[in-house]
Amino acid sequence: MASSFIPRAVFPYLDSLPRSYFLGHHASGLSKMKTMLSSIDLVIECRDYRVPLSSQNPLFEASLSGRQRLIVYTKRDLGSMCGEEDRQREEIIRHWHAPSPVLFSNHRDKKDIQRILNFAKSHALHKNSLTGMRMLVVGMPNVGKSSLLNALRKVGVGKGKAAYTGAQPGITRKITTGVKIAEGVEEGEGIYLVDTPGVFVPYVPNAESMLKLALCGSVKDTIIPPTTLVDYLLYHLNQHSPQLYATYNPPTNEVSEFLEAVARKTGRLQKGGVPDLEGAALWVVQRWREGLLGRFVLDEVVEGGLEGRKREEEGFGGSVNQARKMEKEGEKLRARARHLGGG
């Protein structure tokens, strides 16, 4: 009976999950960013609104310090219903970073983009460098950097797309030349924004953060089984309201039951009418990423939350080599557990 439904209070996440997704183009992109830093006036660091803690990358703190930074929480439309709870969350996030500036954005909302543009312009005026101010946009893979660049260019100079965007991480592989997003005083002058490839954290300290990042599309969909992602999503959906998936199934904590219902309702059936659970899982994840299956934040946003997260990360070192060592050790342990379990 629906009224007696009790959602899971914790997610029994698996120790077998990978905790790293640090690729070659992430490392080379980061080292190129470092070499460019002396010619950059402002760094725009993008983080995902739905995972404000998990999408911060300590590598940026370490590598891009010394430049003024504006933090932009992207994809706000996918995590916010613009209610009182959202307002309070945004206030806490601003406190985390005070006195550094923080803005929130939906790349389709002209007002949000204009705010970022205004910030850039006032920074340029303050620095007296409207003649050729250069900014770098950085962030985790798929966080929305190129979309932000295109939106700023559209609002700022009324021009069309300059960067490719896409629903999978890793669309941008190389650092581009600067794209003009605001006119300057003279012809050929203005504010330029340089797009960069997304850079993943070297090692994700807790498995749940890895699930969150994967759900938000920061790692390739082949890294974590889609059914595991939907299981994790179902856990969150139930915490908010099982009504969010009422079209497909009554409240449940069983991912296979949920996916079977989705497969049947959406016609994802294999030979002999067998439900295609993986196909259904990929579809569900996509629906959530598009905001069509609830809009909510996955990280817990509380006062002091960012400091707590930083302490947790410091406990894990933070260097890429250390991270590789830990990932290798994790792989060995997982292989041993599989061997002992006979799987």
Ligand SMILES: Nc1nc2c(ncn2[C@@H]2O[C@H](COP(=O)(O)OP(=O)(O)OP(=O)(O)O)[C@@H](O)[C@H]2O)c(=O)[nH]1
């Ligand atoms: N709903 C919504 N979707 C967004 C927003 N910003 C970006 N997206 C979508 O998120 C996906 C990734 O956007 P990109 O701009 O390609 O992300 P990126 O950070 O440049 O990705 P990399 O190439 O991995 O560095 C695309 O499908 C965009 O349409 C936003 O504010 N709201």
